[in-house]
Amino acid sequence: MQEGKNVGITYIKVNESDNVAITVNAIASGTEIMDGVKVNQDIPQGHKIALCNIAEGEAIIRYGVTLGYALTDIQKGDWINEHMLQLPIPPSLDDMSYAVNLMSDLPEPPVRTFMGFPNEDGFAGTRNILGIVTTVQCVTGILNNAVKKMKETLLPQYPNVDDIVAINHAYGCGVAISAPDAVIPIRMLRNMVKHPNFGGETMIISLGCEKLTLEMLMDEDYNTPENVLTLQEVNGHDAIISEMMKMAQHKLKKLNKRQRVELPLSQLCIGLQCGGSDAFSGVTANPAAGYSADLLVNAGATVMFSEVTEVRDGVHLIAERCVNEEVANKLAAEMKWYDQYLENSHVDRSANPTPGNKKGGLSNIVEKAMGSIAKSGSSPIVEVLSPGERPAEKGMIFAATPASDFVCGSCQLSSGMTLQVFMTGRGTPYGLAAAPVIKVGTRNDLKNMWHDLIDVNAGPIATGEATIQEIGTHLFNEIIDVASGRQTCAEKYEIYNDFTPFNPAPIT
Amino acid sequence: MQEGKNVGITYIKVNESDNVAITVNAIASGTEIMDGVKVNQDIPQGHKIALCNIAEGEAIIRYGVTLGYALTDIQKGDWINEHMLQLPIPPSLDDMSYAVNLMSDLPEPPVRTFMGFPNEDGFAGTRNILGIVTTVQCVTGILNNAVKKMKETLLPQYPNVDDIVAINHAYGCGVAISAPDAVIPIRMLRNMVKHPNFGGETMIISLGCEKLTLEMLMDEDYNTPENVLTLQEVNGHDAIISEMMKMAQHKLKKLNKRQRVELPLSQLCIGLQCGGSDAFSGVTANPAAGYSADLLVNAGATVMFSEVTEVRDGVHLIAERCVNEEVANKLAAEMKWYDQYLENSHVDRSANPTPGNKKGGLSNIVEKAMGSIAKSGSSPIVEVLSPGERPAEKGMIFAATPASDFVCGSCQLSSGMTLQVFMTGRGTPYGLAAAPVIKVGTRNDLKNMWHDLIDVNAGPIATGEATIQEIGTHLFNEIIDVASGRQTCAEKYEIYNDFTPFNPAPIT
Ligand SMILES: [Ca+2]
Ligand SMILES: [Ca+2]
Ligand SMILES: [Ca+2]
Numbered sequence A, B: 001m002q003e004g005k006n007v008g009i010t011y012i013k014v015n016e017s018d019n020v021a022i023t024v025n026a027i028a029s030g031t032e033i034m035d036g037v038k039v040n041q042d043i044p045q046g047h048k049i050a051l052c053n054i055a056e057g058e059a060i061i062r063y064g065v066t067l068g069y070a071l072t073d074i075q076k077g078d079w080i081n082e083h084m085l086q087l088p089i090p091p092s093l094d095d096m097s098y099a100v101n102l103m104s105d106l107p108e109p110p111v112r113t114f115m116g117f118p119n120e121d122g123f124a125g126t127r128n129i130l131g132i133v134t135t136v137q138c139v140t141g142i143l144n145n146a147v148k149k150m151k152e153t154l155l156p157q158y159p160n161v162d163d164i165v166a167i168n169h170a171y172g173c174g175v176a177i178s179a180p181d182a183v184i185p186i187r188m189l190r191n192m193v194k195h196p197n198f199g200g201e202t203m204i205i206s207l208g209c210e211k212l213t214l215e216m217l218m219d220e221d222y223n224t225p226e227n228v229l230t231l232q233e234v235n236g237h238d239a240i241i242s243e244m245m246k247m248a249q250h251k252l253k254k255l256n257k258r259q260r261v262e263l264p265l266s267q268l269c270i271g272l273q274c275g276g277s278d279a280f281s282g283v284t285a286n287p288a289a290g291y292s293a294d295l296l297v298n299a300g301a302t303v304m305f306s307e308v309t310e311v312r313d314g315v316h317l318i319a320e321r322c323v324n325e326e327v328a329n330k331l332a333a334e335m336k337w338y339d340q341y342l343e344n345s346h347v348d349r350s351a352n353p354t355p356g357n358k359k360g361g362l363s364n365i366v367e368k369a370m371g372s373i374a375k376s377g378s379s380p381i382v383e384v385l386s387p388g389e390r391p392a393e394k395g396m397i398f399a400a401t402p403a404s405d406f407v408c409g410s411c412q413l414s415s416g417m418t419l420q421v422f423m424t425g426r427g428t429p430y431g432l433a434a435a436p437v438i439k440v441g442t443r444n445d446l447k448n449m450w451h452d453l454i455d456v457n458a459g460p461i462a463t464g465e466a467t468i469q470e471i472g473t474h475l476f477n478e479i480i481d482v483a484s485g486r487q488t489c490a491e492k493y494e495i496y497n498d499f500t501p502f503n504p505a506p507i508t
């Protein structure tokens, strides 16, 4: 990575072949940023500058990759905004090369254990939570009141239990439950019953007449009165609250016996995603996350990255890292499924990026994809998951999910993720109730603005004050500490977003 | 309606031409329910009995309408369950007759006014609420904490304000915002800003980089610092909470000046829907709601009924009541849109009814449709609304929405509904935070079971202890009282479901 001078650097050029650089700060028209390159307009922070003349139809190159083709002649020093590029054709999903870029030389992690709550299935909890999964939104109102009462009167009696979390959602009834795509939301809710942070003691609250039946939600042997309450079988409001409280107390007693113990990192499952990205995401926070991912994978952990629409335009780079044909084929199948899902509604990948992304300097989905993939580091990809599936392998995994922060977060939770690392450029107070979220900011400005909402600042990479390896190692240590019990900003303030199942099938 | 003896009646036959009746209670095999009809099996409550022999392929008739065709020979006295019928072809949407059944002889309402909060646009509030509309789920976590604090510290200072309600939702980003169908969720959120219960003082909370921009959410002149807070422009968590509290206090001061005054019922907008229906819905609660709807419409009120998939198989009966060709054409267009929406995902109308409906005796969507339409009474249909549209006319309106309780409730709220009447057979604790919900049970058993969750019991209609007109008039009076401020069961316990926008477009 070529940068201007260490302190007060003005631009970042990532790859030798790039014909654009991005601005570290806003640059006034007329400023000479390097020998022979004087900017022709006022350019906002994070936006692209042409480093040479680019003729109409020529490729615009960043990360060594074609972001698009110039729609008009562009002069050296010009500001290149999203209206000046035409999207390239997306990479073909047929006959992608696989297993041709399997990096074995990963960096050495400083530690290989953490303090977690062990489970029978081999994935440990990072928190000890009484989880309550609902079959349908009908039960939400009354359950929320019971949870409030549980947190006020019961939770303080069980000091080893961190929280009580209801997985409320809009699925379960008034949906096309037999549609082919209904397998996705149903799998997501099934897997939440078994979330590692819930310690095998999840409470199930059902109404009684919903389409998502208890049989669909859980294994037969879990469907016992100790685990399940059906509201239509209880005599009215007060009795329902009382039954919920009794059940919670019984569960809390059991959960309170769980203790943190030292465990190998192979029992940890981490999720990565970004939201509110900007032009710095791909040069600061995401590469730092990628470095910490390499450390985690080398230590035996499972690390998932996701967000189909964001990586679609760099899918060939993911395929090259897939360990075998089966994994590469599943990657292609998930991408095709999503292409079709969007096409069915006459939508294409240009729906991403967001206006905020563009304001932050991200011209299009190709530029966003390159930055997004950077978070996965360089290790081999051992498995591809359909939305909400549980992994069978350990290591780096592509978990196919929408890019929507809440839907991606919920899908990763269903896949057993117990800690998420969330990179943000524009800033979001995002948090999940069922697992801690470490928020990594891309710019010093964001950390200064939201000092109490951003956990890790990757901004010093852009200013030359820190390296990717330094911030990546710092983030790795933060992951170990948070997995072992330290609170994140979102946890401190109890900032939590709702569980949002991915339901590609119709509402009825 | 033909019934067995007044007390201890065993069956209900609705129409002279019906060849089935439904059981008021479970009936043991061998019981003679009428001259010459002895039941051949144990039949559960609310299920159908054949009143004569029905040969394979012959029509099974209830409400004078063909529910389906017998798949095997059925003997007089047999229990007819959902596996014994084949669905008829749905009514054609082309060339439906309209304006051929325009009832002008509606029953006289006992009163024509209520005590409400007047608004400039002519639709009054039934509650005085500080409404907070969000652009995106990103802001939910921090907003919920602020609302909790507002309700604890600010709300008690403003006795004329009933509540503070955040319209949190999963829309706003990570969605295909330019998809053709995105107009629906965007319209829903836009209209929530103007909800009659929010008195023109709605707070808007945005993140700053979401796809659903402030410009898309509201009229230009509403976008002022007094009404809108953008989190990315505020310095961190504590400052955000503090800004939200300041804004809320300013709004509460203004809202506290609102007073209930006597208003004509023409300023009231009522919504009707059902959920967890059973075989009694169509003979007790829904016809009673229909009678109260006739009283309301005669008094000048606006009354909406909804749930496209539930009425689809009786659409020709709705069309006959449409006042002109334009209204009938919009009815057909909304039905066609929904047929296509389901077909796009390889789903058809048989996705409804639910397992609970079937357990309650509803064999299929035709039987459910006849019962569902009964709630709209007999008055002319003056307008058809797309999901979440605001009405231009007063009187009986078909507001096209999904049948999903939460999505229907949210769509009706967006259409300006300020009180919902919710008929339930199986029972649900459903409630909405932005408008009161009166729950009407179909059976005495339900009222006995859920004595503190069901507001009105229509069960006595089935046992012959009350007429449809008596319960309908009682419900009308209840609507007036609740619209004028009396609490419902759901309000007493603060049982509220989340706002759920209808988003037929993809997640990205
Ligand atoms: Ca992202
Ligand atoms: Ca995301
Ligand atoms: Ca209240």
Ligand SMILES: [Ca+2]
Pocket: B273, B274, B275, B276, B277, B307, B310, B372, B403
């Ligand atoms: Ca219904």
Ligand SMILES: [Ca+2]
Pocket: B273, B274, B275, B307, B403, B404, B405, B408
């Ligand atoms: Ca419904």
